[in-house]
Amino acid sequence: MNDQAKVLRRLVSQQKKQERQGLRVFAVTSGKGGVGKTNFSVNLGLALTDLGHKVILFDGDLGLANLDIACGVTPRYTLEHLLNGEKTIEEILIRGPKGIGILPGGSGVQDLANIERERLIEVIQNLSKLEGLGDIVIIDTGAGLGQNVLNFLKAADDIILVTTPEPTSLTDAYGLMKTLQRNHSFHTINIVVNRVIKEKDARDTFKRLESAANRFLNLPLELLGWIYEDVAVGKAIMKQEPIGISYPHSPAYQCIQWIASSVSGIYLDPPKQAGGIRGFLTKLLRSF
Ligand SMILES: Nc1ncnc2c1ncn2[C@@H]1O[C@H](COP(=O)(O)OP(=O)(O)OP(=O)(O)O)[C@@H](O)[C@H]1O
Ligand SMILES: [Mg+2]
Numbered sequence: 158m159n160d161q162a163k164v165l166r167r168l169v170s171q172q173k174k175q176e177r178q179g180l181r182v183f184a185v186t187s188g189k190g191g192v193g194k195t196n197f198s199v200n201l202g203l204a205l206t207d208l209g210h211k212v213i214l215f216d217g218d219l220g221l222a223n224l225d226i227a228c229g230v231t232p233r234y235t236l237e238h239l240l241n242g243e244k245t246i247e248e249i250l251i252r253g254p255k256g257i258g259i260l261p262g263g264s265g266v267q268d269l270a271n272i273e274r275e276r277l278i279e280v281i282q283n284l285s286k287l288e289g290l291g292d293i294v295i296i297d298t299g300a301g302l303g304q305n306v307l308n309f310l311k312a313a314d315d316i317i318l319v320t321t322p323e324p325t326s327l328t329d330a331y332g333l334m335k336t337l338q339r340n341h342s343f344h345t346i347n348i349v350v351n352r353v354i355k356e357k358d359a360r361d362t363f364k365r366l367e368s369a370a371n372r373f374l375n376l377p378l379e380l381l382g383w384i385y386e387d388v389a390v391g392k393a394i395m396k397q398e399p400i401g402i403s404y405p406h407s408p409a410y411q412c413i414q415w416i417a418s419s420v421s422g423i424y425l426d427p428p429k430q431a432g433g434i435r436g437f438l439t440k441l442l443r444s445f
Contacts, residue, residue, distance in 0.1 A: 179288040183295045183420075184217070184313035188329025190300035192321050193351040196390055196400070198297035199227045200410055203401035204417035205293055206255045213250070213258035213291040215284075217309045218299040219277075222262020228253035229397045235263030240276050246283075250290065254402050258291055277305060281312040301329070302336045310337065316344045317381060321352045322362040331369055338374045346370075347381040349416065355430055359383030382416035384409050385430050 185198045195218070202212040216224035216236065225232050230253045238244035239260075246260065253259045287294055296313065298306045310316055316337075320330040334346060348366060350359040363380040370376045389407035393400040400410045411428040418425050 179292065180285055181293050181315070182284055182313045183293065183315045183317055184298055184309045185295060185317045185319060186298045186306060186310060186333065187300050187319045187326070188302075188331070188333040189320075189323075189326045192300075192319050192326055193384070193390070194300070194319050195224060195227050195297050196394070196409075197317075197319055197349060197351065197384065197413065198295050199224065199399045200401045200413045201417055201420070202257050202293075202295050203255055203399055204410075204414045205420065206257055207414075208417055208421050208423075210293045210421070211258070211291040213260060213287055213294045214253070215260045215294055215296040216262030217296040217306070218262055219305055220299050224297050225251075225259060225261040226397055227394070227399060228257070228259055229399075230259060230261075232259070232261035232263075235261045236280075237263035239280060242276070246280075246287065247290070254399060278308055281308050284312060302333055307336070307340060310344075311340070311342065313344075315347060316342075317347045317349055319349045319351055320362065320366070322350060322358050327362065327365060330366060334366075334370055334374055334376055334378075338376050345377045345379055347379050349381050350383040352386045353383050354386055356383065356427065381419060382412060382427065384412040384416075 183201075185194050185201075187194050198214060202214050205212050214224055214228070216222045218224070219236070222235070230251055232249070232251050234244045234249040236249065239246060239249050249260060251259050251261065284294060296309050298309050318330055318333065320326045330348075337344070337346070348363055350362045353359045353362070359380070359382075363378070367378045370378050385408040387400075387407050387409035389400050389404035390409050393403040396403055400407050401413070404410060408428065408430060415425060415428055
């Protein structure tokens with residue numbers, strides 16, 4: 158992107174920020190499962206916390222809730238207690254690394270959500286009540302497009318669709334966008350390409366998705382960023398600690414920090430896979 162475009166985007170973003178009252182809700186989703194949503198959501202939350210935001214992570218994966226495990230916390234109460242009316246949002250909210258807020262999911266919530274769908278919709282519609290507790294909510298949704306996921310996506314201000322360069326992941330991402338369009342979602346879809354070896358992989362993957370979306374769906378897409386394939390991610394998951402805590406200098410976390418900067422309206426050049434990390438951090442610090 159040229160410098161002028163960058164300045165313009167920054168101005169627009171600052172203006173939008175001023176217009177926006179209080180809370181901003183991001184839904185992180187994917188067509189195919191296992192593409193890296195939870196790892197991305199947690200670490201995006203940490204990177205945004207470092208940029209001065211008050212972040213709440215919402216475990217929207219009602220089938221296989223695991224955001225708490227990724228954050229290394231053991232919740233006493235979960236969304237299950239919220240949905241069945243036993244506890245309030247404030248009572249189930251726990252604090253994770255860097256003081257990040259976590260609304261944990263619970264096993265068995267899937268069954269409950271089927272019975273208490275109305276209640277879930279009410280909770281989603283009342284997300285704005287979290288305003289006093291944070292300024293950014295990140296919902297880590299389950300994969301695919303069940304009714305619950307669709308409700309989360311509709312309630313969000315911004316949708317972040319995570320895909321990998323794999324053809325199956327791309328096909329499923331396209332399927333998800335098609336359903337979104339059918340449901341009259343007017344969101345711009347922000348794409349994050351995970352597990353890339355080099356920048357070109359991400360750009361090629363994005364181009365493929367974008368040309369299909371433009372031709373058949375008339376949906377606007379934006380490449381929010383990419384994350385390098387990085388052994389640190391698996392190692393951190395084994396430790397039940399986010400990479401932002403265990404491996405803050407890893408290429409994957411540097412990419413997520415870069416994406417967090419864009420989300421905050423600071424546009425920097427992307428980190429390079431090898432050797433560029435130090436330069437990237439220097440630029441990040443200089444931008445304050
Ligand atoms: N950038 C990366 N580099 C290497 N491995 C990665 C990367 N991102 C994710 N992974 C691996 O992919 C696996 C799935 O990640 P994660 O649990 O975040 O995906 P998910 O989309 O949340 O899955 P689900 O759909 O089951 O909720 C993890 O085991 C992790 O080690
Ligand atoms: Mg997950």
